[in-house]
Amino acid sequence: MSIYVPRLRVRLEDWCGWTGNSWDKIQAVVGRSFRVPGRHENVYTMAANAVIRLIQNYEIDPAQVGFLVWARSRAPTTRLAP
Numbered sequence: 001m002s003i004y005v006p007r008l009r010v011r012l013e014d015w016c017g018w019t020g021n022s023w024d025k026i027q028a029v030v031g032r033s034f035r036v037p038g039r040h041e042n043v044y045t046m047a048a049n050a051v052i053r054l055i056q057n058y059e060i061d062p063a064q065v066g067f068l069v070w071a072r073s074r075a076p077t078t079r080l081a082p
Helices: 012-019 023-029 043-057
Strands: 008-011 033-036
Touching: 008 012, 012 023
Parallel strands: none
Antiparallel strands: 008 033
16 A cells, blocks of 8 residues: 655644634644645645555566556545435
């Protein structure tokens, strides 16, 4: 298993100051910070970075990979019309 975490980090205490949210409540529920992708990062580049780590860490020959699947960890949050 491999995961890629963007380098850019937003301190939630600063974010609370910008948005007027309660730092005590946010810290208790969310934590101290969250990561955001850089302007040249997206879901595809982050997935590619995770795959590269797998290839390097497990000494996988990419020529031997027959099929690679990208999947979401949860269902999309869309609503159906009534």
